[in-house]
Each structure stands twice: as structure tokens, then as C-alpha cells.
Amino acid sequence: xxxxxxxxxxxxxxxxxxxxxxxxSFEVHAGSVTALIGPNGSGKTTLLLLLATLLKxxxxxxxxxxxxxxxxxxxxxxxxxxxxxxxxxxxxxxTRRTLxxxxxxxxxxxxxxxxxxxxxxELVGLDELAEQPTRVLSRGQKxxxxxxxxxxxxxxxxxxxxxxxxxxxAARIDLRTLxxxxxxxxxxxxxxxxVLAELDEMADAAVYLDHGVTASNDRIExxxxxxxxxxxxxxxxxxxxxxxxxxxxxxxxxxxxGSTVSVATEVEAAELLARLVGEGxxxxxxxxxxxDLEHTFLDLAxxxxxxxxxxxxxxxxxxx
Amino acid sequence: xxxxxxxxxxxxxxxxxxxxxxxxxVVLVSVVFVLVGIVTALLWASITAFGGDVADSAGVYxxxxxxxxxxxxxVTPAISGAAVNGDRDAGTLxxxxxxxxxxxxxxxxxxxxxxTVALTFLLASLPALLFTLIAGGxxxxxxxxxxxxxxxxLGVVAAIGVGLSGLITRPLFSVVTTYLVVAALSIGTLIAFxxxxxxxxxxxTTTYIGIDYSLGGEFDPVTGLPEEIVCxxxxxxTYTVPRFDYVWGILxxxxxxxxxxxxxxxxxxxxxxxxxxxxxxxxxxxxxxxPDLNAVNDECAAALAGDVNSAYEFETPQQIFDRTVPxxxxxxxxxxVLAGLAMAGAIARTRTPAGTLPTGSRIA
Numbered sequence: 100x101x102x103x104x105x106x107x108x109x110x111x112x113x114x115x116x117x118x119x120x121x122x123x124s125f126e127v128h129a130g131s132v133t134a135l136i137g138p139n140g141s142g143k144t145t146l147l148l149l150l151a152t153l154l155k156x157x158x159x160x161x162x163x164x165x166x167x168x169x170x171x172x173x174x175x176x177x178x179x180x181x182x183x184x185x186x187x188x189x190x191x192x193x194t195r196r197t198l199x200x201x202x203x204x205x206x207x208x209x210x211x212x213x214x215x216x217x218x219x220x221e222l223v224g225l226d227e228l229a230e231q232p233t234r235v236l237s238r239g240q241k242x243x244x245x246x247x248x249x250x251x252x253x254x255x256x257x258x259x260x261x262x263x264x265x266x267x268x269a270a271r272i273d274l275r276t277l278x279x280x281x282x283x284x285x286x287x288x289x290x291x292x293x294v295l296a297e298l299d300e301m302a303d304a305a306v307y308l309d310h311g312v313t314a315s316n317d318r319i320e321x322x323x324x325x326x327x328x329x330x331x332x333x334x335x336x337x338x339x340x341x342x343x344x345x346x347x348x349x350x351x352x353x354x355x356x357g358s359t360v361s362v363a364t365e366v367e368a369a370e371l372l373a374r375l376v377g378e379g380x381x382x383x384x385x386x387x388x389x390x391d392l393e394h395t396f397l398d399l400a401x402x403x404x405x406x407x408x409x410x411x412x413x414x415x416x417x418x419x
Numbered sequence: 420x421x422x423x424x425x426x427x428x429x430x431x432x433x434x435x436x437x438x439x440x441x442x443x444x445v446v447l448v449s450v451v452f453v454l455v456g457i458v459t460a461l462l463w464a465s466i467t468a469f470g471g472d473v474a475d476s477a478g479v480y481x482x483x484x485x486x487x488x489x490x491x492x493x494v495t496p497a498i499s500g501a502a503v504n505g506d507r508d509a510g511t512l513x514x515x516x517x518x519x520x521x522x523x524x525x526x527x528x529x530x531x532x533x534x535t536v537a538l539t540f541l542l543a544s545l546p547a548l549l550f551t552l553i554a555g556g557x558x559x560x561x562x563x564x565x566x567x568x569x570x571x572x573l574g575v576v577a578a579i580g581v582g583l584s585g586l587i588t589r590p591l592f593s594v595v596t597t598y599l600v601v602a603a604l605s606i607g608t609l610i611a612f613x614x615x616x617x618x619x620x621x622x623x624t625t626t627y628i629g630i631d632y633s634l635g636g637e638f639d640p641v642t643g644l645p646e647e648i649v650c651x652x653x654x655x656x657t658y659t660v661p662r663f664d665y666v667w668g669i670l671x672x673x674x675x676x677x678x679x680x681x682x683x684x685x686x687x688x689x690x691x692x693x694x695x696x697x698x699x700x701x702x703x704x705x706x707x708x709x710p711d712l713n714a715v716n717d718e719c720a721a722a723l724a725g726d727v728n729s730a731y732e733f734e735t736p737q738q739i740f741d742r743t744v745p746x747x748x749x750x751x752x753x754x755x756v757l758a759g760l761a762m763a764g765a766i767a768r769t770r771t772p773a774g775t776l777p778t779g780s781r782i783a
Contacts, residue, residue: 114776151517155772169772173519181517187510189437196436203429204518206422248514 582761
């Protein structure tokens with residue numbers, strides 16, 4: 100296992116009466132991509148601000164690359180790159196100058212900053228706009244500039260707050276490739292996003308945050324073990340419906356994507372597929388209706404609606 | 420240490436590039452340049468029309484310096500008053516805070532940039548100032564003191580603006596508050612001085628002993644006095660006078676008076692100040708003098724002694740200067756302390772990781 104690059108233990112932070120983060124504990128390992136998942140207002144951005152040395156936690160401990168952001172913010176900043184969810188840029192300054200100035204603020208020499216700025220412009224594909232003032236950039240282009248700015252000092256810990264919002268599909272694929280490449284080079288990446296399907300393809304691990312509390316591993320395991328919907332599409336939908344009927348399996352009303360069937364485990368899913376094929380149904384698609392992260396996320400969120408105060412697990416027995 | 424100044428320099432450079440939109444700024448500075456030129460030309464023309472001598476360029480010089488102070492204090496709050504919170508609103512403060520630049524470097528860099536911008540107005544009026552210097556009549560110590568205080572005062576306004584922008588969450592409020600501070604110092608002190616002087620009034624009794632011109636025979640054609648001087652009964656007048664001497668200290672905090680009082684005053688042969696610095700400084704110096712509450716104007720005794728006019732004490736401005744105290748360093752100190760407090764507060768509030776945040780603000 101790789102070393103722990105981000106270690107968060109029992110962290111809380113409130114703003115007056117608003118408890119943005121109540122009890123967050125998790126680890127992110129070097130060379131891995133971890134998704135930070137939670138509904139709006141669950142405290143994701145506050146948690147990232149705590150990690151980015153901008154906010155002081157009320158309680159708990161944080162270690163970024165082995166340093167405490169409260170007592171040794173400077174060491175943390177040398178090791179950590181942060182891409183905020185707010186797209187701020189120096190409007191009258193060009194993309195290239197923005198990256199050069201950022202390099203200078205990380206105490207790189209003028210020459211190093213220049214070289215690094217050119218590398219990053221190529222990396223995020225802003226070559227054509229490099230000399231334009233940043234206020235002419237579109238949202239997606241600003242997003243890319245923001246990512247480049249977070250990478251100026253070659254950080255070993257990368258915090259990305261909603262990096263994919265505003266990106267077109269091609270840019271999203273580029274982002275995913277880049278993040279995976281950085282991870283393969285040993286960078287610890289923590290990504291928050293609402294686009295769960297995308298995180299599914301990018302992340303090795305996930306941290307679920309709801310009402311400022313990270314879900315425990317037990318609870319995530321339990322959610323994973325819950326029955327979930329699988330989507331089946333057949334060449335001849337009536338044939339599939341008939342086969343499911345013969346097997347005595349209840350299916351939701353078919354829509355244009357096919358039928359959905361509730362399946363408890365992957366083993367059960369494999370068996371179902373074999374039986375359907377055995378029945379002679381021509382299956383064209385067979386897979387989980389929602390991604391792993393989304394399934395867990397929805398399940399946890401649902402659990403929370405019924406037990407809003409994070410009640411003991413015993414009261415959750417009746418879920419679903 | 421070198422690294423510290425490197426980063427500070429980067430912040431200053433960043434601020435200057437960001438805040439000064441080249442075209443608009445060049446236009447504004449050009450307008451100041453032209454205005455100062457017009458003011459200089461008009462003053463020069465009006466003085467030479469009255470057959471003024473070389474010393475009059477001192478008057479033009481001091482007027483230009485005041486003009487630059489006026490323009491500087493009017494524009495600097497707009498530049499500096501949103502330096503920190505404007506960045507926070509634009510989402511660019513936090514991305515600077517996560518770099519190795521410290522809160523001190525960020526705030527101080529913004530201050531240096533705002534100060535530099537304010538000084539460009541001085542630069543724009545430099546040709547006019549040089550003209551008055553070449554024309555002669557500006558004493559070297561007056562030049563050094565007035566320029567020094569002007570540069571410091573512009574820095575004070577820049578520091579108060581940047582400081583308040585760090586202390587107040589909303590850019591609009593911090594800009595307005597900076598203007599209010601400048602107005603309070605520039606105009607508020609004058610109003611407080613006037614009202615304060617009127618609030619403290621004293622009873623003044625003037626006793627007048629005249630000469631009875633109906634007696635005493637023929638008038639001397641030279642002195643205009645009767646041959647034999649006969650005194651009238653003493654007349655007493657009582658009225659209230661404002662006590663500006665109690666409140667003159669308020670004026671010390673006025674930047675224009677600091678500037679005027681700091682510049683060493685040169686006097687002409689009659690003991691009158693030769694430039695605008697001296698004329699304004701005379702105002703605050705004169706206010707220090709307590710009114711004579713039991714004045715006796717004994718014309719009769721004076722006439723008997725041979726000179727009627729000696730009944731009335733008359734002091735030249737130079738004599739007033741000589742027996743009153745300068746106050747500019749007190750005022751300047753007040754300004755520097757205000758600026759320092761604002762800056763220190765802003766640095767404390769910009770420091771990260773942030774503990775308590777004011778309600779309604781966000782860090783990024």
C-alpha cells in the first residue's frame with residue numbers, strides 16, 4: 100500500500116450555527132484517486148478548504164504530506180495544489196502570465212516559472228489562448244486554467260473541487276486521463292464532483308460526506324451489499340418480458356433503455372444472465388443501472404432521509 | 420530575506436498589472452497632467468500680471484502640491500479601497516493565499532501597489548513642479564519637507580484603503596468608508612474645529628480709553644492729535660468670542676494642514692508668508708492664541724506717550740509663528756498610526772488558515 104498523503108481524523112468546522120463539517124475521517128493514499136462525494140451543502144467544499152490550509156478546523160487533526168496545515172501551513176502549501184470550485188482569475192492578465200506569476204508566488208525562479216507555464220499551457224490545451232487576458236476565457240477554459248494553476252509547483256497532493264463542471268465531453272476525458280496519469284506518477288488526488296458516473300471511471304476509492312459526516316466503511320459496505328437495479332436490453336423486448344415472466348422475476352415497466360431488474364449481488368446477476376441466455380433471449384446489454392458510486396451515494400442519501408441525525412445502525416434495518 | 424522581497428515584488432507587480440487598465444489609466448494621468456499645467460499657467464499669469472517677483476513661484480509650487488494632494492486623496496481610495504475584499508469577491512484571493520505568499524506579503528504588496536499608483540499623480544505634475552523650481556524662489560527645505568509629507572500622506576490614504584478593504588467584507592463599503600475617513604480628516608476636522616470653537620465661548624471685555632477731540636485746542640497737522648490731550652472716560656464693551664485656542668488641536672489631524680505646517684515657511688520683509696503653505700499654516704498657528712479677555716486699548720495713554728498706534732498690539736505673521744508651536748508631526752503621527760492599525764488589522768484578517776470568519780463572508 101502506498102503511503103498516506105492525506106490523513107483526516109475527526110475533523111469538524113462550523114460557521115456560527117452552521118455545522119458545515121461535523122465529523123470527517125478518511126485517508127487518501129499517494130498514487131491514488133479518491134472521490135469526495137456528497138449532496139449539495141454536505142460540506143465538501145468546506146472540507147477541501149480545511150485541507151487547502153485556508154480554514155482552521157474546530158477540532159480534529161489533518162495531515163497533508165505529513166504536515167499539519169494549522170501549525171505548518173507553508174510546508175503543506177509547498178506540497179499541495181488546490182483547484183477551487185469558484186472560477187477566479189486575474190481578468191486583465193494573460194493565461195501565460197497568470198501561470199508565471201503563480202510560479203513566482205511558489206518561489207520558483209523567473210526562468211523556471213516560464214518553462215513550467217509553457218508545459219502547463221500545452222498540458223491543458225490552452226495554447227491558442229495563452230496570450231489572451233483570462234477574462235475572455237470560457238467557463239471550461241477557465242476550469243482548465245485553474246487546473247494548470249494548481250499544478251504549477253508540481254504538488255504531491257492535489258485537491259480538485261468540482262473539476263469537471265463546465266467541461267465538454269472531450270475535455271472531461273482529457274481531465275480523466277490527466278488525473279489518472281498524475282496518480283500513476285505518485286500524486287494523491289482528492290476529487291469532489293457531482294458527476295458520479297465520471298468519478299466511477301476515475302476514482303480508486305471514495306469518501307462519502309453527508310451533513311458534514313463521512314460515512315463509515317461499514318456503512319458503505321452495507322450499501323454496496325444492498326440489492327440494486329440492473330438494466331437488461333434485448334433485441335426483441337417482448338421476448339425478454341416473456342422470459343422474465345417465465346422465470347418469475349419482477350421487472351419494472353420497460354422504457355427505451357430496456358427493463359430493470361433488482362438483483363442482490365453480482366453472482367446473482369451473472370446467474371440471471373446465464374438463465375436468460377438459456378431461455379434463448381437475444382441480450383444486447385446487461386449491466387448495473389447506475390454506477391457503483393451513484394448506487395452507494397443514493398443509498399446513503401436515502402438512509403439519511405429516514406435517519407437525519409445519523410442515528411445508530413439498528414434503526415436503519417428497514418431501509419429499502 | 421531575498422525570497423521575501425521577491426514574492427512581495429511579484430504581488431506588487433501583479434496588483435499593478437491587474438488594477439491599472441492601461442488605457443483608462445493613461446487617460447486619467449494625462450488629465451491630471453493637463454489640469455496641473457493649466458493651473459500652473461493661470462497662476463503664473465495672474466501673479467506676473469501683478470508684477471510679482473521671483474518668490475511668487477513658491478506660491479505656485481505650493482498650490483500644485485496641494486492640488487496633487489487633493490487629486491491623490493480623491494483617487495487613491497478608489498484604487499486601494501477594494502484591494503483585498505475585491506479579490507475575495509473575484510475568487511482570486513484564496514488562490515493567492517494557498518501559494519507561499521504570506522498574508523503580510525499579500526496585504527503589504529497591495530499597499531505598495533496602491534501607493535505607487537497614487538504617486539503617479541505626483542509624477543504627472545512633476546513637469547509643472549520642475550518649472551516652478553527653475554523659476555526659483557522655492558526654498559530647498561520647503562521642497563524637501565512638502566514633497567516628503569505629500570508622499571507620506573498619499574501612502575497613508577493607500578494604507579487606510581487597503582487596510583479597510585481587508586477589514587470590511589464588502590468592497591463597496593470599504594471604498595466608501597475610506598472616502599469617509601479621508602473626508603473626516605480633510606473636511607471633518609475643519610467642521611469640528613469651527614463648531615468646537617463656537618461651542619466654547621468666552622466673555623471678552625474690551626476697555627477703550629479715547630481722546631476727547633472736542634477739547635485740547637488746535638490739531639497738530641503731523642500727528643492729527645490735539646495740542647493738549649484730554650482723556651475720555653473709559654468705555655467698556657462686552658461680547659462673547661469663540662475659543663479656537665481650545666480646539667486648534669483638531670486641525671493638527673488635517674492632512675492639508677500637516678503639509679502646510681511641515682513645510683518651513685519663508686517670510687517676506689514685512690513678515691508675511693510667501694507661499695500657500697505659510698498662509699494655511701498661519702491659520703492653525705493663529706488659532707493657538709488665546710483671545711485677550713480683558714483687553715485695554717488706551718489710545719489716550721499711547722498718545723501721551725507719543726504714538727497712538729502703540730495702543731494696538733500688532734503682530735506680524737512671522738511673530739505669530741515664532742511664539743506658537745508646530746503641530747504637523749502630531750498630525751502625521753496620528754495618520755501613520757491610523758494607517759498602521761488598518762494594515763495590521765487587514766493582515767490579521769487575511770491570515771490563513773482562518774479561524775473565525777465574519778458572518779456572511781466566505782473564504783473562497
